[in-house]
Amino acid sequence: MKLIFFTCQNSPFRGLGGRDTINNMEKVIVAESLTKRFGHFTAVDHISFEVEKGEIFGFLGANGAGKTTAMRMLCGLSKQTSGKGVVAGFDIASQPELVKRNIGYMSQKFSLYGDLKVWENIELFGGIYGMTDEQIKLKTDELMIKLNFEEERNKLVSSLPLGFKQKLAFSVAIFHNPRVVFLDEPTGGVDPITRRKFWELIYDATAHGITVFVTTHYMDEAEYCDRVSIMVDGRIEALDSPANLKKQYQAKNMDEVFQQLARKAKRVDS
Amino acid sequence: MKQLLSFIRKEFHHILRDRTTMMILILMPIIQIILFGFALTTEVKNTKVAVLATTDDEVTNRIIEKINSSSYFDVVANIHSNDEIQAIFRDAKAKLVIVFEDHFSENLRHNGKAHIQLIADATDPNAATSFTFYVSNIIASYQQELMGTTKNPYQITPEVKMLYNPQMVGAFNFVPGVLGMIMLLICAMMTSIAIVREKEMGTMEILLVSPMKPIYTILSKITPYFVLSAFNFATIMLLSVFVLKVPVAGSFLSLVFVSLLYIFVSLALGLLISTLTSSQLAAMLISGMGLMIPVMLLSGMIFPIENMPVILQWISDIVPARWYISAVKTIMIQGLGISSVLKEVAVLSFMSIVLVTVSLKKFKVRLE
């Protein structure tokens, strides 16, 4: 019994109103008591949350809090010790291949092929996700215009500046129109202006119905998310919209919220 | 299928873009096969010999001359006492000293018996035994000469035929061995970094979250190198037939078939190394240094496997080069067909299945 939801790709339904209609919305990610142990060490400790379609879900936590591990479980890169996870309607333990077809992923290590040209990278990943040559060509042209990348199209990826590479990596991750895209600290090492531009791409993706699951430790980015969860020592300590969190913790900004919560951490940073 | 094709195309891009490496990959086997094909021969030629003879007479001179005029030996020194022998060996001035006893020719004439002592530098035991063998042959033929026309009526003359390589050409012996060795090592070294490089660069994660099947990844890693290796095989064949003059005596198609199978096994071996290691450095060292000595010594390329202790014979059974070299010798030199190398083909096929299966098993679909 597969849970395949009919999705309407053309309803860019976003914004404040979204919060009130949660129950009517499709749940794209569901985590129930998801746990990962490495020997005696519990990296992720019974976390539960739900992410709706079109949402930007921020996943925050100090280094070593367990956010990358949690994300890898959801992507099928790592198997949970216990608990349950459903991504894009498929169980992450029993249907990892179906999960993989419906997600995109961008890792914190920049991971396109430096010795391939821009269009070759796009072509490769389009092909891996089973797109036809025409589809790939059409979308590549579109993308090049959108990113203002026409001149770089034939350049080796290794020769591009980091900000360009990140934009390209993101575009490649959502090239096949996945239901969810997982971003693992996507904007490391670039300035706030470049980050801001990157986030415009993210908004654009959600407008097309793609759900975004993003880990970060830049607090300005946390403000851009619809909802934010903050992990401490493998557990989710807080989960709400940035506005509500600030109210709840009587903080001026997300940074203060984060500081208050992170202080509780007992784990030594690894 | 589309997945596979896109991925294969990508692998070709990687290889074609790195021109220097590609040139190295293509030129290296060419230089090696030519150098080794011409330089290596197990024949004994021009070995330096010193002579210790106290008298200067016709018989002694005749023997020395016979030795000197053979292609095996060059008489380079005359020494005058036993004390010099040690020094001559130590300074590597000669590898063999021929000592005629005092009054050699007198003894021969009057007593019908005389002694010659051969002292060989046995630091290389194989060379030493061949030297003494050739000298005794020469001296035996001199004895025949002494008897003149009165041939011994009870003489048995063995007629010797060296099958498949009557001229004992060195290249006939070394081409199959060198071919087997360099193909295996180059293939394994090429693919051994193929997967581990993606792990190290971080692209592996992206492939793992994609619906790309592991078997596709493995096949598409092998394909471009398979093409490149087939090209290398072709150049080696052309060189050995036209430059080294080692003809393919048997069925050329069979030879191609066995060689492609062997290339596949070697590439799969490299891929297995790649799935098992966690850094390119480790993968390269295992496939390069780790394989070189076992392949060289246990493939039967140089030392006959039957002489080895049983344990080493078992180990040699798992060296793919052993089976390939044997098949190449059978087809290329002996001129037999595929039916004579069924065992080799079976073993290599089995190896390729095992290697691919284990690589797939060890190919980690998840990051842990």
Added chain:
Amino acid sequence: MFLPKMIFMFPIMVLMVFPWAASYEIKNLNLSVVDNDHSPYSQQLIQKITSSGYFKLTDISSNYETALKSIESKQADIILEIPSNFEKNLINKQGGKLMISANAVNGMKGGIGMTYLNSIIADYNQGIMEEMQPATSSISTIPTIQLDTQYRFNQHLNYRVFMVPALMVMILTLICGFLPAVSIVFEKELGTMEQINVSPVPKIIFILAKLIPFWIIGFIVITIGFTIAWLVYGLVPAGLFSTLYLFTAIYILTVSGLGLVISNYASTLQQAMFIVFFFMLLFIMLSGLYTPIDSMPEWAKWLAAFNPLKHFMVVLRSVYLKGSNPIQLINEMLALLGFALFFNTWAVLSYRKSS
């Protein structure tokens, strides 16, 4: 860690296992006999051959074609064909003929098998001559030259004695010459070299810091080698250890210079490894270890003369077996020093260019 494990396990494994693999001494050659004579003489000859210990009689074929089949199917290595009337001809003083066909595909094996068989036949023939010709008759008038053979330095023709020093040289070449080269290129590729290049550390210090551990490891490894040679193979140098260590030092300098040159030209790990592999194979195959240098064509002899591995192999063998001292090895010493100077100068020059 992979590297340290490899550095110590590799030499021990190689020295424990591979010396046993090397032997040209052939026992149990498979012999196929075609006996067309079926006489007491032919039986006697076959008996003599099989009892020599070198040959195993695999089959007695009725004709040459069948015997050839067993060579093709790898059942037999050598065919002895005894013609009909072999005994009759011998007794009638017409001499005897035998046909030997050896499989020359394995050059060594075919050649050696033929040699053994020839000498057994000669021996058998001697017996017949003595039997047929009473001592008083012609035999005494035939002068005989008796040969006796002495094998110097390695009396029992032990192949381990031959292989152990050679393997030590190969290991040392890999560890002190090629391993550092590969690891420098690896750092270049990872980008850590850039880090060093912008730091105030002079390059020479960096290079030395990279090499010195390998030199020390080289000395440890060669010492392990000496120990294994002694404990496992009972090999003790006839010369002095100080001579061995002196040459080891010079040799290490030579090969690490070559390694540096390679690391300057290779830009990826894979390239470095392929170049290393190329030279290693060249050095080993043209060192005289497997085939005599004297038999090579002139140009290959020249190549061999510029092969540092060959020189060091000569040194190790000479010191181990002949007890040579540095003065007797002056040629090798000068050659190795020359190479060391050449490679290291080249390394320095090419390094400046690349930075």
